[in-house]
Amino acid sequence: MKIAFVGKGGSGKTTLSSLFIRHLVAHRAPVVAVDADINQHLGAALGLAEETSAALPALGAHLPLIKEYLRGSNPRIASAETMIKTTPPGAGSRLLRVREENPVYAACGRSVALDGGSALLMATGPFTESDLGVACYHSKVGAVELCLNHLVDGAGEYVVVDMTAGSDSFASGMFTRFDVTFLVAEPTRKGVSVYRQYKEYARDFGVALKVVGNKVQGEDDLEFLRAEIGEDLLVTVGQSDWVRAMEKGRPAPFSELEPGTGRALELLRETVDGAYARRDWRRYTEQMVHFHRRNAESWGNAKTGTDLADQIDPGFVLCEEPAEPGPLSPPRSAARPSPQPA
Template identity: 65%
Template sequence: MKVAFVGKGGSGKTTLSSLFVRHLAGQGRPVVAIDADINQHLGVALGLDEDRAAKIPALGDHLTEIKEYLRGDNPRISSAASMVKTTPPGRGSRLLRLGGDDPVHALGQEVNGATLLVTGAFTEEDLGVACYHSKTGAVELYLNHLVDGPGEYVVVDMTAGADSFASGLFTRFDLMFLVAEPTRKGVGVYRQYVEYAADYDVAIKVVGNKVTGPDDVAYLRSHVGDDLLTWFGQSAAVRALEQGREGVALEPENEAALELMRRQVDGRTRDWDRFWRQAVEFHVKNARSWANRAVGEDLEAQIDPGFRVPQPI
């Protein structure tokens, strides 16, 4: 299952994604966590100190070798340089398995039972010449080439706001958890996401955060309806984690909320044909709008019409 955590800045998106990763890993489930936020804080939230978190190799810094590995001997892809973020796999491409022995997972850091991958921070060298989507492109390639099986999880902490919709990345997930505070801005992001995702059959569930009582729950429900899955209140355990103190047990009600989220994820059934069809659709859009000009090739020719991502048993 491929899961995204989205929401406005400051909503607690990174905190809740780290709690969900810890919850899955604590149950012994295979999980890869990906920090795709422009502010790279997931490693620290998972328990790394800032120095160790900063030393994790960034996917964005190894994009050429990642592309070279993924293209394998696919005859439709002339070179790594001709691969863009939406390039789909085809016959001859190398596919990924969760935690496999490959150059992508080799960049990960094991932390509290999970494998952490990071896109890399936005640097001074990027200012004025790049956008953050050039870094999250590595995540899109990863998800397009990943064959994840039952009971395996990829949890992506996305960049804040609606930037997720600037590429086809938002269609790569089985479920998006939108973290919303009980405020007008919090539910405003929800409305924006629902509008953007309406034509793509993207599943969105709202997770309330910083909820102080029944009035906050009622406020969220009045604006998001049945999309409100669960909510989190103030937590002494989370505050302890944020202060660098491990070992404080999460409150039973918050633990129950995480388990409800896991069951919601496990209840999803992926439509592999749709997954492939949308990958092709966004690749064609990218090719025609900018990628053909940028690369100097007809990138629609990279689509292998006889290929389908194999479904794991």
């Protein structure tokens, strides 16, 4: 199951995504965690020292390796250089799985020990001084999108992605890559504004969006969120002494997390597990093809000097088991922010 945590900067999405990862690991679930935020804090939230977190290998820096591995023997992809962030898999492509060893995980992932087990952590990498004025952050998260397009995950397996703040993820098709998107919102006008924007952008693409109200201090905060968000409000959480101690570098055992926060995390997991029965691999594949065509026409063809539509395998459907071949149909489209180059 693929899960995204989104929200405005400072909403607490990294803290909540790290708590959810800890909760999954405490229940012995296999977890791949991805820090796809421009501000790389997920490692520290999972207990890594700042210098260790900063030294995590960057997915963006290993993009040639990732492309070469994923293209495999796919005859529609002449070289790794012609792959872009939206390139879909086809016959002959290599796929990633949560519970396996592969060159991508070996180069870009690090095991993080947590109460009850460990999670594999990967990060896009920070925005460096050499990037200033010559690159956009979407070139880094493009590696995450490419991996998600080639990742096959099943029930009881979890890929948790801490996304970049605000609505930047709509600059690509990555927002459609998740079974559930948890939007973290504070009980303020600014807090719910990102929710409204996200819901509007996502409405034509079947995105399962649930809101987690954070920093809720009383009934007035709760009523505000209920009035502004309605049925999309899944659960709320308040201040946590456990989190405060963790942020000071003195974390208690995860079993000592406040019961209320623990119940909220359990509800998040139940929501994710319930989404598995509604998963539609054909629609998932159609959406990645849709955004690949858009990116190809917008900038990809010009950048690579090839017609990237030729990379699309019309008989291929990404799924846990081989699917019967069948033509893919384009999903409904709507006006959205222009795609950005990988």
